[in-house]
Structure formats: structure tokens, C-alpha cells
Amino acid sequence: MIPDDRTAATRSQTDVVIQGIKDMLTRGELHPGSRLPVEKDLAAQLGVSRGSLREGVRALATLGVLETRQGDGTYVTSLDPRRLLSPLGFLADLQQPAHAADLLAVRRVLEAESAALAAPRLADDDLAELDRILGVVDGILADDPDMDLEAFIDADTEFHRIIARASGNPALAAVIDTLVGRTFRARLWRAISHRGSVRETQAEHRAILAELVARDPERARLRMSVHLLGVEEFSAAHADEDPHAG
Template sequence: MTETSTVDEQPGIPARSQTDVVIAGIKGMITDGRLGPGSRLPIERDLAAELSVSRGSLREGVRALAILGVLETRQGDGTYVTSLDPAQLLSPLGILAELHTPAHAGHLLAVRRVLEAESAALAASGITDDDLGVLDGILDEVDEILTSDPDMDLERFIDTDTAFHRRIAQASGNPALAGMVDSLVGRTHRARLWRAITERGTVRETQAEHRAILAELRAHDPERARIRMAVHILGVEEFATAHADETQVPGEGDLAPA
């Protein structure tokens, strides 16, 4: 049961306010360098006293920060600051995306278009031969999928499509940007699958657009890479907006976003 009042509570101050004090206090310890990635928090009694809150409020604040990926509690060993990996800290963005109904897929794709156009431009400036090799391998796998047309595995196609976009975001060299793209790219799975089902030619069109994006990355041309990526995602965005009431895949009512 959540502790809302103990002898440690300050009279007249709601427990929620004390929880906010805990969150702000621990965040301050991280930002001022007292706690870093992997650091162990002081024991509960000492930390509660330092922050002038009850142990119940301290636990609530720790739980909230654990949900956000800032802290992790190890059974029998205390509470630690996580690695503070941007992808982990941005994971709540994915939850927000999942709460959007299929009718709002166009909105998410518009955000993806802005973010991924920039990630492609950044990647073009410093992409490595290893990254280019991985992207080539992903598109080679798509070529293999296309050989089974008209009975191609569309789920596998969407998975490779997702891997392609994630790898480019990682190659941008901006972990925060890559984390945001990673949180969003899988959440437009339903709209992309529905487009692939209803407009079969778009699968080959998508592959051609991916090859064009890869060519600009290989040429290290940021502006052309940005344009290629923006146009590529715009196609899916326009489809999702135009078919906002039709993005439920027939016979796939329980299909969850990737």
C-alpha cells in the first residue's frame, strides 16, 4: 500500500509534493555530478533525511525514476543510477506513440519525417564503411523477400524496413536523435503494413527509395540524403492521413505495433 502519511511527513504538504522533491533532488544529484551512471544511491534512511521527506515519498520518487529508466533497483543490493542510455530514457516516447489510435498514425509519421530527414543528413556526413555494409545487407535481404512476390512475407519486409531506418539513425552520431527515432519507428508498423497490403507496388517502390537514400549516404551528400529521406517518409505519411479510418488490418485485429 502506498504510504501517504508517516511521522516523517511535513504537516500540510501533500505526499505528491514530497515525491516531486525526491525526483528533483535525485535529478539534481545526477546533473551536479554527485551521482553518475552506475552510481549507488545512499541508503534509504540517509537519503530521506537529506531530502527531508518520508521514506514512503522517497520510495514513490524512486519508483517514478525507475519507470523513466533513470534508476534501477537491484534486489538485496540497493538502488543504482542506470547507464542513462538515451534510447532507454526516451522509451516513454514509445509508450506515448502506442497510445495513439491508428487514425493518428499520420501525426507520428510527420514527426518521423522531421527527425529522420535530419538523421539521414547527419549520417551522410560521417557514415562508416561498416554502416554502409550493414545497410547494403539489409536491402539485399529485401531483394530476397521480393523474389517471392506476390506471396512475399510482408511482416519480414516491415522488419527489415525498420532495421534500415534504425541503422541510419544510429549512424547519425547523435544518440538522443537515434533514441527518438528508435522509439517511433516501430510504432508506425500498422500503417506501413496496411499500405503494403493495399498498394502492393509500394513494396518495390519503397525498396527503390531505400536504395536511393543509401546512394546519397555513400556519396556523403547530406542535403540530398535529407531530401530523399523526407520524400520517402512523406509517401507513407500521406497514405496514413488519407486512410485514417482504414489502418486496421483486415483479420489482424489483435496486431500490436512493432
């Protein structure tokens, strides 16, 4: 359906609002936690109607830039990267199971870099926590053939998130966090259909941790890349077998 001129005009005015508030943020007139000017004044400042202003504010609230507090006005959020990058999760959710390998490929590239960045930055407490997580997985493996595969995936997820957070790049960590969560089904299906993959993953995690303990960025990058390439290739080769596909 082709929008009429009024709809196009409203959309254009909404874009003016979004761009105007973005400019106010980049100029430093607004910053995290700032309260927006009252509706009448801000609409006049941006040269738009109050209706268009409300539409723009709603759009920015959906994107995590603004939040409206009942009876108190509208404020700029903390602009936390995890919140601002949340629409990426929507994109990932829309991917069909047959395309899970595409997300895993993106994850591989990003996580290999995060491992390299994390190697010299991980605190001793972080390294101890990574070792503890792998100890939990050892316990899960001991229950074979009745392993709790969901508990394994949860531990796997936390292992990767700790490394990503230690990269020192909040935006990178936020993207990885989203992708790790959205590839849960592909990883679980691999664990179910290829039981040996759980032990393979544990061995690969131990190898990654060894390079992190050694503070070796390049070897940590290589170990992480090889580890995630295995998951990616399995997903691509067995996409049609996923019982949730279609």
C-alpha cells in the same frame, strides 16, 4: 476525484525526491552506476519521509533513471537515452490508428535530419550492411505475389535504424528507434493494401543509399524526406480503411 490534502502532500514530497535526486545528478554528486545513499540518510538529506522517498525512487525507476537491486540497494542506471526516452513509446502506443500520420510526420522530420548527419559519418561496414539489407528485400520482391510483408517491414525497420544510429546523436537515434517500431502497423497496412508500395519503397531506399554512399548530406536529407512523406500521406488518406482502426 479530487485528491485529499494527504494525497496532495505525498505527491508534493514525492516531487521533492525526484527533483532532489535530479539535482544530485546534475551537480555530479551522482552519476551513472552510482549507488544511492542508504534510505534513512537520503530521506534526511532531502527532508522527506522514508515513505515519500520510496515513492520518488519508484517513479524514477519507472522512468529508467534508477534501478533497485534486491538486497543490494538502489543505483543510478546507465542513463542510456533509449531507456530514458522509453515513455515516448507509451505515448505512441496510445495514439489511435487514425492519427498514425501524426507520428509519421514527426518521424519524417527527425529522420531527414538523421540521414543528413549520417551521410559523412557512416562507416564502410554500415554502408555494406545497408546494401545487404536491400539485397534481402530484392529476394522478398522476387517472391511476388507471395511476398513476406512482415519480413519486408523488418528489413525496412533495420535500414532506418542503422542510419539513425550513424547520425552520431544517441538521443535522436533513440527517438527514431521508438517511432520506427511504433509505426509498424501503418507501414504494414500500406504494404498490404497497396502492393506497389513495396517496390516503390525499395527504389526510394536505393536512392537514399546512393546519396549516403556519395556522402551528400543535403541530397540524403531530401531523399529521406520524400520517401517518408509518401508513407505519411498514404496513412492520412487511408486511415479510415485500416481494419484495426476504431
